[in-house]
Amino acid sequence: MDRKNFVDMDTKKEEDASPEEWVALCDFTGSGSEQLSFYTGDRLLVLSKSSADWWWAELQGVTGYAPARYLREDTADEEEDASIEDPWQDEEYYGSYGTLKLHLEMLSDRSRTETYRQVIVSNSASLRNKVVMDLGCGTGIISMFCAQLAKPSAVYAVEASSMADYTGQLVKHNGCEDVVTVMKGRAEELELPEQVDVLVSEWMGNCLLFEFMVESVLVARDRWLKDGGVMWPSSAALTLVPCQARSYYAEKMSFWERPYGLDFTPLQSLAQQEFFNKPKFSHVIELNDCLAAPCDVISMDMYALQVRDLEEMRGEFQFSVETSGLFHGFTAWFSVHFESLETGGTTIELNTGPNSEPTHWKQTLFMLDEPVSVFSGDSITGTIGLHRNPIWRRHMTVTLQWNIRGQTEEADSFQGGKKSFPMWR
Numbered sequence: 001m002d003r004k005n006f007v008d009m010d011t012k013k014e015e016d017a018s019p020e021e022w023v024a025l026c027d028f029t030g031s032g033s034e035q036l037s038f039y040t041g042d043r044l045l046v047l048s049k050s051s052a053d054w055w056w057a058e059l060q061g062v063t064g065y066a067p068a069r070y071l072r073e074d075t076a077d078e079e080e081d082a083s084i085e086d087p088w089q090d091e092e093y094y095g096s097y098g099t100l101k102l103h104l105e106m107l108s109d110r111s112r113t114e115t116y117r118q119v120i121v122s123n124s125a126s127l128r129n130k131v132v133m134d135l136g137c138g139t140g141i142i143s144m145f146c147a148q149l150a151k152p153s154a155v156y157a158v159e160a161s162s163m164a165d166y167t168g169q170l171v172k173h174n175g176c177e178d179v180v181t182v183m184k185g186r187a188e189e190l191e192l193p194e195q196v197d198v199l200v201s202e203w204m205g206n207c208l209l210f211e212f213m214v215e216s217v218l219v220a221r222d223r224w225l226k227d228g229g230v231m232w233p234s235s236a237a238l239t240l241v242p243c244q245a246r247s248y249y250a251e252k253m254s255f256w257e258r259p260y261g262l263d264f265t266p267l268q269s270l271a272q273q274e275f276f277n278k279p280k281f282s283h284v285i286e287l288n289d290c291l292a293a294p295c296d297v298i299s300m301d302m303y304a305l306q307v308r309d310l311e312e313m314r315g316e317f318q319f320s321v322e323t324s325g326l327f328h329g330f331t332a333w334f335s336v337h338f339e340s341l342e343t344g345g346t347t348i349e350l351n352t353g354p355n356s357e358p359t360h361w362k363q364t365l366f367m368l369d370e371p372v373s374v375f376s377g378d379s380i381t382g383t384i385g386l387h388r389n390p391i392w393r394r395h396m397t398v399t400l401q402w403n404i405r406g407q408t409e410e411a412d413s414f415q416g417g418k419k420s421f422p423m424w425r
């Protein structure tokens with residue numbers, strides 16, 4: 001009798017379970033031959049739910065892995081099903097900002113908070129009698145800086161979460177109520193009493209755009225900012241660098257080589273999917289992990305940027321490898337700039353990169369499936385694409401495409417790759 005060396009009831013259930021039909025929530029472009037590509041509305045036959053994130057499925061005769069988060073069950077009543085999803089996940093989003101955890105993290109970030117204070121101080125004279133909107137004011141810290149360090153005629157502190165109830169108390173408790181008016185609600189829906197001279201907001205998410213709060217800032221700009229009014233931040237940039245990540249690779253991948261004297265390498269493909277197929281937020285890159293000089297790959301002018309531009313942001317890069325080493329992946333971070341209210345005044349920068357004071361955003365690491373040895377003089381060229389999720393409006397997928405050209409090799413021989421990283425759906 002061929003004794004099976006295990007009886008896995010799940011697999012048994014799976015073998016018994018008949019394939020189920022699932023519907024694609026939005027387009028997906030698979031990377032590599034193992035992943036399916038499909039369009040919104042495609043009906044996939046799910047053959048096995050091999051892991052939480054990736055299912056083995058069939059579409060028009062082709063089989064491959066599909067990301068489970070892009071699929072929904074094919075329910076009979078799709079209208080009812082469609083109404084269930086809250087594409088902005090506002091309940092969860094504003095719920096999280098109704099508690100102190102995130103506000104404590106942001107207020108504890110001295111680099112972030114002091115930069116906004118410095119912007120107010122260095123523009124205090126020009127802020128006299130100006131009207132300010134603080135979009136997403138949270139605890140109201142920026143609004144109270146305005147009231148305490150300058151003399152604006154009015155500050156409208158807009159906050160959609162229940163934190164707004166406390167913000168009103170904080171404003172009164174700090175003697176700012178004659179200047180600062182707290183308005184509870186989403187900026188897209190509120191009626192301000194007047195147009196504003198300055199729209200200030202701290203909207204930046206991981207990898208600059210995650211959460212897509214920037215959309216709210218652009219909508220408010222178009223509706224409430226006077227002609228000639230000032231946006232703070234005035235511009236933003238996403239910076240990228242090819243890097244080593246030896247300790248992260250050792251922790252998540254090499255670990256399986258010899259744990260307690262056993263060989264667990266069959267788990268390494270699972271480890272690659274589970275740990276390297278999504279970006280690593282809150283990564284701290286050491287300067288000597290950078291394999292080349294970082295470069296800005298995407299720039300945003302907050303006066304010209306349109307909401308429709310947020311669907312697809314693209315950038316190109318050309319790195320010249322300065323130090324030989326292992327190319328484990330790319331690290332990204334952002335910087336934002338605050339122009340002076342006075343013509344010719346100094347621009348202030350908040351930079352979240354490894355050359356600046358640490359911030360709570362830290363950096364974002366994108367791991368390749370496998371590291372590649374690179375040598376001083378090699379070039380790494382390619383593109384980065386930020387594709388906003390058409391269904392989950394606070395999410396995006398970052399797609400990196402790269403070619404490595406050795407200095408010594410013939411022109412036509414190069415190593416390249418392409419990989420997509422969902423954040424998070």
Ligand SMILES: NC(=[NH2+])NCCC[C@H]1O[C@@H](n2cnc3c(N)ncnc32)[C@H](O)[C@@H]1O
Nearest residue numbers: 097136138159160161186187202203204216
């Ligand atoms: N830098 C970030 N990633 N997040 C920090 C700012 C987020 C704050 O803005 C609030 N907020 C976000 N979007 C909005 C909006 N459209 N209207 C009002 N408040 C908002 C949110 O509730 C939170 O208190």
